[in-house]
Amino acid sequence: MTQAKFATHEVFNQSPPFWDVDLFAVDRPLLEAVAANGGAASESELSEFGKHWGSAAMAERGRIANENTPKLRTFDSRGNRRDEVEFHPAYHELMARSAHAGVHNSTWNADGKPAGGAAEVSRAAKFYMAAQVETGHLCPITMTRASVAALAAQPELLARTMPVIGTRAYDPTFAPWWTKRGMTLGMGMTEKQGGTDVRSNMTRAERDGEAYRIAGHKWFMSAPMCDAFLVLAQADEGLTCFFMPRFRPDGSVNAIQFQRLKDKLGNRSNASSEVEFVGAYAERVGDEGKGIRTIIQMVQLTRQDCAIASAGLMRSGLAHALHHARYRSVFQKHLADQPLMQAVLSDMALHVEASIALVMRLCRSFDRAPHDPAEAAYMRLLTPAIKYWVCKSAPGFLYEAMECLGGNGYVEEGILARHFRESPVNAIWEGSGNVMCLDVLRALSREAEAASAVLQELAEETRGLPGAGDAVTFIGKTFRRPDGECVARLAVEKLALLAASAALKAISPHHAELFARTRLAQNHASMYGAVDLATDDVRRLLERALP
Incomplete structure (x- = not known):
């Protein structure tokens, strides 16, 4: 007797995965736009970046980082307040690759001044290609890069932080920023009652010697895993910008208490949070009343x-x-x-x-x-x-x-x-x-x-x-x-x-x-x-x- 066969269908007429390509070389409009705006000298570097980010391995990391979303760990096993955000290793690999390519800092010189030439154009081409693979991790990347422009309003603070911001190392350890190989920065501006209208912010900043203690909240605190944040708070002279690190100068954890991570429509690999400041340590950036x-x-x-x-x-x-x-x-x-x-x-x-x-x-x-x-x-x-x-x-x-x-x-x-x-x-x-x-x-x-x-x-x-x-x-x-x-x-x-x-x-x-x-x-x-x-x-x- 003939044995029964249970043949399944053959898969055909399906497109193969779009990966293992050079995202720069296959994009003629990008190549020509970079050249037309002064970035032709970076073509070799951009092609190398395009090949890596166009690989199957990077595509897979992007998928995994979004399927394994970040988790908030408010306390450690002994009940100590930590407020750490935990990520899948795929996310850390995406961050490391962007940092290694200078996507977070290549538009600045070591002293925090603009790099000049076609640094913005060349860096933008990398950002554009990375976004095609995984966009969520680019939130802390872009805020770290952009924060240098604000920190310039406080030259002494910029001089202290730039040696760490300026490295091409990604260091995810939960430790004081000045002990790390590289650092990232986030941002906290909007509050429940104000949103875009930041002048209505109610978070208060009280002087404490040369520093400040901040009490209040932020309805959206972008990238809470960062080593420091630029936040807006009301000081004596009005709305002011502050640099708020995760750790106080004595090495203790700062009083930045994350309430929950936002459950967002997209941007799943990246953490966004609600936060309360309970007398959090901060340093002023720019003059009081000039926060905006x-x-x-x-x-x-x-x-x-x-x-x-x-x-x-x-x-x-x-x-x-x-x-x-x-x-x-x-x-x-x-x-x-x-x-x-x-x-x-x-x-x-x-x-x-x-x-x-x-x-x-x-x-x-x-x-x-x-x-x-x-x-x-x-x-x-x-x-x-x-x-x-x-x-x-x-x-x-x-x-x-x-x-x-x-x-x-x-x-x-x-x-x-x-x-x-x-x-x-x-x-x-x-x-x-x-x-x-x-x-x-x-x-x-x-x-x-x-x-x-x-x-x-x-x-x-x-x-x-x-x-x-x-x-x-x-x-x-x-x-x-x-x-x-x-x-x-x-x-x-x-x-x-x-x-x-x-x-x-x-x-x-x-x-x-x-x-x-x-x-x-x-x-x-x-x-x-x-x-x-x-x-x-x-x-x-x-x-x-x-x-």
Whole structure:
């Protein structure tokens, strides 16, 4: 008698994993944007970084770090208050790799001064690639980098901390920062009753000799595992910025009591917390009453990184969607050869090209701002506008990328579901959309002449592009309206689109024309792929996106 066979199905017509690739070399728009903004000399270093972060091992670490979320250990086994946050080793490996590459400090010299050259552009390319693999760990990375700008307001404190911040070592041990090989810094600004309105903060700072004792709370304390935090509290002269370490100068644990970790939609690998300060030791950063002026130096840099990370998430969504479409066959043809799918993917590729061109142009302004007033004005006016447009673009874009993979895109085994859950946070953190629009209006009112010069330069750079002239006129008229705040979102989006067109024109004039025609000369359809691009343009865009 023939033995029964219970044959299972053979797996075929599935795309292989998108890993073991050089995330830099396969991304021609990134490569060209880096070169166009002064970073060509770093290509070899960026390719090495791209190969490592594009490996299967790093992809796996990203998955594991998000599946094994951090845990708060309030007390040790003997009942001593510790307030430690415990992470999976995969998270520590991600942190170590970013630190080793200088993603947390390479824009600064050893003395805390800007490194100059194309340090911002080169570092942004690494941040952009790392975000494609695992974005949560980049929260403490970006805050550590950005904190140096705020610490500059207290030179003696910067001089003490910079030798530890400036190393490329990651040291996760729970110990005083001055004993460690490397350190990370977090931030605590918002409170229950105030949120964005930090002037309503109630946390109090009382003088204690040369230091302060702080009592109060923070509703969001970012990256509670860090070695120190920059926090805002009310001192005698008003809202002030403080440096609050995890350990007091005598080596005892500081009175920073974490109440719980936030249960977030995304950003799962990273810890965010609620905290109470019970007479916590802190040192002043900057003058009393100047806390907002001090902390805004840090916030400007974290907003920059929000835009870079969102652009990286969209790039990853596009790469995974296009990779899948080239392997997956439907109705006897590869998805990538189907006209409707080509229309969707090429429109998405055009959006990513413009986004990376724009964020790299912004990073160039950060590189040059210390010595070039025109670049400084570009940085101040465009940072909130770019954060607004790029970060708010990401959720809808990543939804479209998920749909390109069908059901495979919606399940947690793939990276796109994680990217989608991650995508809203950059538009919310470091100032929501409305706050970004208000910041643009504030820059226009406080520095009207400089802002006007930036707009005139964008008009010159986009001359001849479809719809650019009308966009310039619209932006100018709208921002001069007495009720300009009511239509600020529309004007800020137009400003970002104009700046993206200008940035892209410097790299790929033809694609800048396509972008302006589909975004400035007319309103872009709410769905990707609802544009009319020539067959050759579709082919070129897809080849540039992923050779």
